[in-house]
Amino acid sequence: MLSIQNLHASIEDKKILNGIDLQINAGEVHAIMGPNGSGKSTLASVLAGRNDYEVTYGSVEFDGVDLLEMSPEERAREGLFLAFQYPIEIPGVSTTNFIKTAVNETRKHRGLEPLDAVAFLKLMKERMKLVKIDQSLLSRSLNEGFSGGEKKRNEIFQMAMLEPKLAILDETDSGLDIDALRIVADGVNTLKRADNAVLLITHYQRLLDYIVPDFVHVLYNGRIVKSGGKELALELEERGYDFIKQEVAEEV
Amino acid sequence: MSEMIETLEQTALSDYKYGFVTDIEADEAPLGLNEDIIRFISQKKCEPEWMLKWRLKAFRYWLSIEDKEPTWANISYPKIDYQNIRYYSAPKQKIAPGSLDEIDPELRKTFDKLGISLNEQNRLSGIAVDAVIDSVSIGTTFKAQLAEQGIIFCSITEAIQHHPDLVKKYMGSVVPMTDNYFAALNSAVFTDGSFCYIPKGVRCPMELSTYFRINAENTGQFERTLLVADEGAYVSYLEGCTAPMRDENQLHAAVVELVALDSAEIKYSTVQNWYPGDKEGKGGIYNFVTKRGICGANAKISWTQVETGSAITWKYPSVILKGDNAVGEFYSVAVTNNFQQADTGTKMLHVGKNTRSRIVSKGISAGRSNNSYRGLVQVGKNAHHSRNFSQCDSLLLGDKCGAHTFPYIETKNSTSIVEHEATTSKIGEDQIFYCNQRGIDTETAIALIINGFAKEVMNQLPMEFAVEAQKLLAISLEGSVG
Ligand SMILES: Nc1ncnc2c1ncn2[C@@H]1O[C@H](COP(=O)(O)OP(=O)(O)O)[C@@H](O)[C@H]1O
Ligand SMILES: [Mg+2]
Numbered sequence: 001m002l003s004i005q006n007l008h009a010s011i012e013d014k015k016i017l018n019g020i021d022l023q024i025n026a027g028e029v030h031a032i033m034g035p036n037g038s039g040k041s042t043l044a045s046v047l048a049g050r051n052d053y054e055v056t057y058g059s060v061e062f063d064g065v066d067l068l069e070m071s072p073e074e075r076a077r078e079g080l081f082l083a084f085q086y087p088i089e090i091p092g093v094s095t096t097n098f099i100k101t102a103v104n105e106t107r108k109h110r111g112l113e114p115l116d117a118v119a120f121l122k123l124m125k126e127r128m129k130l131v132k133i134d135q136s137l138l139s140r141s142l143n144e145g146f147s148g149g150e151k152k153r154n155e156i157f158q159m160a161m162l163e164p165k166l167a168i169l170d171e172t173d174s175g176l177d178i179d180a181l182r183i184v185a186d187g188v189n190t191l192k193r194a195d196n197a198v199l200l201i202t203h204y205q206r207l208l209d210y211i212v213p214d215f216v217h218v219l220y221n222g223r224i225v226k227s228g229g230k231e232l233a234l235e236l237e238e239r240g241y242d243f244i245k246q247e248v249a250e251e252v
Numbered sequence: 253m254s255e256m257i258e259t260l261e262q263t264a265l266s267d268y269k270y271g272f273v274t275d276i277e278a279d280e281a282p283l284g285l286n287e288d289i290i291r292f293i294s295q296k297k298c299e300p301e302w303m304l305k306w307r308l309k310a311f312r313y314w315l316s317i318e319d320k321e322p323t324w325a326n327i328s329y330p331k332i333d334y335q336n337i338r339y340y341s342a343p344k345q346k347i348a349p350g351s352l353d354e355i356d357p358e359l360r361k362t363f364d365k366l367g368i369s370l371n372e373q374n375r376l377s378g379i380a381v382d383a384v385i386d387s388v389s390i391g392t393t394f395k396a397q398l399a400e401q402g403i404i405f406c407s408i409t410e411a412i413q414h415h416p417d418l419v420k421k422y423m424g425s426v427v428p429m430t431d432n433y434f435a436a437l438n439s440a441v442f443t444d445g446s447f448c449y450i451p452k453g454v455r456c457p458m459e460l461s462t463y464f465r466i467n468a469e470n471t472g473q474f475e476r477t478l479l480v481a482d483e484g485a486y487v488s489y490l491e492g493c494t495a496p497m498r499d500e501n502q503l504h505a506a507v508v509e510l511v512a513l514d515s516a517e518i519k520y521s522t523v524q525n526w527y528p529g530d531k532e533g534k535g536g537i538y539n540f541v542t543k544r545g546i547c548g549a550n551a552k553i554s555w556t557q558v559e560t561g562s563a564i565t566w567k568y569p570s571v572i573l574k575g576d577n578a579v580g581e582f583y584s585v586a587v588t589n590n591f592q593q594a595d596t597g598t599k600m601l602h603v604g605k606n607t608r609s610r611i612v613s614k615g616i617s618a619g620r621s622n623n624s625y626r627g628l629v630q631v632g633k634n635a636h637h638s639r640n641f642s643q644c645d646s647l648l649l650g651d652k653c654g655a656h657t658f659p660y661i662e663t664k665n666s667t668s669i670v671e672h673e674a675t676t677s678k679i680g681e682d683q684i685f686y687c688n689q690r691g692i693d694t695e696t697a698i699a700l701i702i703n704g705f706a707k708e709v710m711n712q713l714p715m716e717f718a719v720e721a722q723k724l725l726a727i728s729l730e731g732s733v734g
Contacts (some may be wrong), residue, residue, distance in 0.1 A: 092701070179339050
């Protein structure tokens with residue numbers, strides 16, 4: 001589904017990604033872990049098409065097409081979803097109206113009729129249950145004055161509405177208490193199917209107790225320095241990132 | 253600088269779809285302004301002597317202040333040559349068509365193109381229209397039906413001829429001819445406009461509206477509108493305006509007076525879409541307008557304006573809250589793009605006790621434009637327990653435009669409360685990217701954000717026009733983003 005080859009990216013001439021290789025197939029859950037500043041969010045942003053970042057080398061294929069050639073909105077309509085580490089506030093635009101626009105733009109792209117108010121509301125009601133989000137929250141301005149947890153839940157709710165092929169969740173777990181974490185994880189698990197995939201970006205092993213990854217990768221200094229199964233997360237939890245840093249230092 | 257900001261600044265103005273010129277033979281005054289021109293206008297309008305005298309008085313006053321064009325507004329433009337303007341231009345046809353069927357087909361087509369049908373059968377029910385092209389009104393729909401309830405809705409020219417007592421009593425009573433430079437000029441040379449009178453206790457059963465269209469070249473438009481709602485009456489009124497695209501600037505200096513007698517209510521909505529000039533700032537309408545209403549006891553006047561057009565806008569719809577418990581409202585969305593300049597706001601003058609006013613101003617600036625809110629809230633010494641609330645929000649697209657807020661508050665009464673809130677925000681790249689990431693393209697994202705920002709004002713518009721106005725907002729900003 002997603003094939004990243006030797007990806008290099010920089011911002012304002014500062015090199016951040018230094019050769020990422022990653023292969024994600026349909027049905028898989030991958031986790032990317034790594035210390036602060038290692039480039040996790042940068043990778044997510046580059047994949048989503050944020051144009052502050054310059055891809056200096058490498059290629060990314062998404063479902064067999066060149067992802068880097070597409071505009072951010074095309075990527076989204078093709079089924080790439082990013083749950084933001086810091087969701088953005090848009091005053092004056094109700095969450096419902098925003099999501100409705102998003103859903104219908106995506107439908108238009110796929111040659112489907114837009115959902116009318118009734119059908120949309122029905123879909124919304126159904127998906128709201130998945131993340132136990134409240135109707136009153138959705139009638140408020142998008143993310144404005146939402147608590148940290150509400151913002152994250154709203155991201156997963158949008159994911160549920162848009163049903164992406166590939167969902168990238170950037171530290172969706174941080175800032176969530178244990179109950180909220182469980183709700184979010186349950187939501188993600190329910191949405192998991194054989195024909196979609198998830199890329200979890202996280203700091204902590206905690207989330208991976210609930211969403212069990214097939215593969216764990218460690219990102220450090222803009223490169224994937226170690227990959228393994230879910231045990232790798234536990235090892236990291238136990239030993240911290242220092243041993244990775246040490247290993248990397250020894251290799252050089 | 254990132255690409256998003258650059259595209260924000262590309263500000264290629266979308267095609268102004270109302271920019272066509274209708275080829276109609278016109279009956280015109282020569283260029284220039286003097287007493288003879290005023291006599292010419294008055295004669296063309298078959299006016300009684302008292303009207304001519306009134307005009308001449310205004311003209312003499314204007315002459316005395318001719319070099320004192322106001323300079324306090326936050327706008328700049330080359331000096332206007334008042335002798336190089338044509339003060340009267342009428343489509344050549346019978347001045348007052350006997351019925352709507354007699355309107356010149358070319359003129360009818362013009363209004364059809366603007367989406368305004370003068371054919372009563374084809375009209376959306378519930379809206380009566382007075383259509384003004386250049387200096388004359390060419391027809392008013394639903395007149396007979398309105399007359400059944402005693403409602404007078406006609407051109408001001410007709411009102412001067414047929415309802416002189418009402419006109420004499422109220423014209424100049426809210427905006428005196430000496431009020432300001434442009435009001436004086438208008439009082440001298442006004443050509444047409446709408447007149448409306450709603451009798452005591454009558455609720456006008458349909459929206460009334462006037463469409464103004466400048467067509468002829470080098471022509472100024474000076475319309476005069478007078479609305480009187482007698483005690484306990486109600487009316488909702490809408491004006492719309494468009495003009496052809498021309499390279500030279502054209503002057504529009506209107507006066508609108510509203511009189512809401514005790515317990516009456518007037519809701520006045522404007523969708524102003526005069527030609528704004530091209531993306532280099534060439535051409536466009538100079539819009540210098542004086543709009544004011546006066547409220548008797550328990551009366552209410554509400555101004556709603558959506559301003560997207562004009563090269564320059566100088567306009568402060570105001571309310572004099574004279575009677576006790578009177579209510580004044582001002583809801584405004586002003587959009588400026590490219591080189592447009594807007595200095596607009598309101599005055600709320602609290603005179604009576606327990607008077608209330610509410611100001612909601614939303615300024616949106618893009619391109620290299622400048623958008624200023626200027627508002628005065630004045631509470632007189634007898635206006636006990638009065639209240640004002642003002643909310644002025646500015647939204648910037650890109651970083652070459654400007655937003656300014658000039659609130660003036662003068663209170664002479666300690667039992668009254670005046671509150672002012674202001675915010676300035678920018679459509680951020682983060683917001684656009686967030687929308688993009690959900691499959692929403694930048695153009696749609698901007699429209700979503702703009703409409704969200706302006707919602708409180710748009711909600712005030714009559715339903716039929718709200719959708720139109722929303723589209724207009726999006727169109728005015730089209731091309732100001734990637
Ligand atoms: N807009 C930016 N300008 C300059 N440096 C940036 C910018 N965004 C991220 N960086 C830098 O890139 C590196 C990686 O950041 P990020 O991808 O956010 O890391 P992570 O998500 O792994 O914590 C950090 O050193 C950070 O300071
Ligand atoms: Mg991060």
